[in-house]
Amino acid sequence: MKISTKAVQAGLVTDKTTGAISTPIYQTATFRHPELGQSTGYDYSRTQNPTRKAVEDALASLEEGHAGFAFASGMAAITALLMLYRPGDHLIITEDCYGGTYRLLDKLFIQFGLSATFVDTSDIEEVRHALQPSTKAILLETPTNPLMKIADIKAITSLACKTTSPIHVIVDNTFLSPYLQRPLTLGADIVIHSGSKYLSGHNDVVCGLVTAKDPALCEKIGFIQNATGAILGPQDSWLLLRGLKTLAIRIRQQQENALAVAKWLTTHPSVTKVYYPGLTDHPGRAIQESQASGYGGMLSFVVDHPRLPAQVLRKVKVLQFAESLGGVESLITFPSVQTHADIPADVRERLGISDCLLRLSVGIEDVEDIIADLAQALEQ
Numbered sequence: 001m002k003i004s005t006k007a008v009q010a011g012l013v014t015d016k017t018t019g020a021i022s023t024p025i026y027q028t029a030t031f032r033h034p035e036l037g038q039s040t041g042y043d044y045s046r047t048q049n050p051t052r053k054a055v056e057d058a059l060a061s062l063e064e065g066h067a068g069f070a071f072a073s074g075m076a077a078i079t080a081l082l083m084l085y086r087p088g089d090h091l092i093i094t095e096d097c098y099g100g101t102y103r104l105l106d107k108l109f110i111q112f113g114l115s116a117t118f119v120d121t122s123d124i125e126e127v128r129h130a131l132q133p134s135t136k137a138i139l140l141e142t143p144t145n146p147l148m149k150i151a152d153i154k155a156i157t158s159l160a161c162k163t164t165s166p167i168h169v170i171v172d173n174t175f176l177s178p179y180l181q182r183p184l185t186l187g188a189d190i191v192i193h194s195g196s197k198y199l200s201g202h203n204d205v206v207c208g209l210v211t212a213k214d215p216a217l218c219e220k221i222g223f224i225q226n227a228t229g230a231i232l233g234p235q236d237s238w239l240l241l242r243g244l245k246t247l248a249i250r251i252r253q254q255q256e257n258a259l260a261v262a263k264w265l266t267t268h269p270s271v272t273k274v275y276y277p278g279l280t281d282h283p284g285r286a287i288q289e290s291q292a293s294g295y296g297g298m299l300s301f302v303v304d305h306p307r308l309p310a311q312v313l314r315k316v317k318v319l320q321f322a323e324s325l326g327g328v329e330s331l332i333t334f335p336s337v338q339t340h341a342d343i344p345a346d347v348r349e350r351l352g353i354s355d356c357l358l359r360l361s362v363g364i365e366d367v368e369d370i371i372a373d374l375a376q377a378l379e380q
């Protein structure tokens with residue numbers, strides 16, 4: 001099946017008894033055992049619940065993983081994943097990653113003995129130099145958040161394969177979704193998502209997902225999910241299932257709009273830089289085209305005066321000034337004070353996450369309305 005069909009099939013007729021087209025919301029904490037020593041396959045909803053299972057199976061199918069795992073948020077998913085590692089282990093992470101991922105490593109997991117080196121993963125030499133004998137994982141975002149840099153997933157996985165002890169390559173695929181990029185097919189070991197974004201797609205649910213190729217690794221992740229317990233509840237699993245069905249059609253429209261908005265921004269006199277991998281001058285465009293089937297709906301741009309972001313955020317009417325991304329509604333975010341505030345100011349400045357940078361998650365509105373809204377908001 002093609003990916004758009006797989007998305008529509010998410011949770012389709014999982015209840016064979018009634019033939020319900022939509023997976024029922026199994027709002028139950030526990031399940032009756034038929035006999036001593038017997039189980040229906042479901043015992044207690046932290047361990048497994050049929051509505052959650054439908055969404056976990058859907059993710060595994062879309063990403064071509066062995067099994068899927070649904071969590072209460074993207075951060076809960078990343079936390080569970082980091083529990084695969086032990087004190088003394090080292091990780092390499094994309095330097096302009098989501099600020100919450102940076103904070104989790106820098107403020108919390110450091111207390112449990114994990115160390116991390118943050119590098120520009122679009123530069124394979126930087127990744128190679130960061131390798132240590134204790135490196136156990138490379139966690140990538142591609143495109144990065146918010147600077148839209150592209151990491152070469154295949155090159156990084158082949159680097160990880162050549163080391164003496166195995167290194168997991170983990171890809172946070174939140175920005176593109178499996179509709180545009182499937183890292184497990186490119187050699188990555190694990191894929192994570194903030195399902196709060198493109199997968200659910202309507203800015204109405206917070207959730208996280210993990211999938212992996214190797215059955216033994218999936219067993220470990222399943223153990224951690226059950227042991228730590230930050231699972232996705234049945235109501236939110238259902239919302240995610242419903243959102244997944246329109247994944248293909250939403251992303252196609254978001255991407256078409258994003259390309260038009262990016263091109264328009266490049267012509268605006270107050271805009272000094274536009275970061276979008278679909279623009280011909282984007283340095284990662286060739287790699288993007290070799291590993292993904294599109295460029296996505298996210299872009300960032302730099303304005304020529306630090307007073308402009310506040311004006312734009314105040315004046316937008318079609319776009320909403322809010323953090324998050326990937327929904328049908330267009331959102332505009334100010335990374336330096338919102339999503340990336342936990343990255344130290346000097347690091348932000350070095351990376352280019354400046355007080356003049358704005359990030360757009362382009363929705364499915366009429367693109368003319370989005371552009372007209374930006375035009376009036378940018379007018380000085």
Ligand SMILES: Cc1ncc(COP(=O)(O)O)c(C=O)c1O
Binds near residue numbers: 141194195207
């Ligand atoms: C790329 C990326 N990964 C992970 C997360 C964390 O996900 P959540 O907000 O669902 O916990 C986010 C949130 O914005 C994100 O943008």
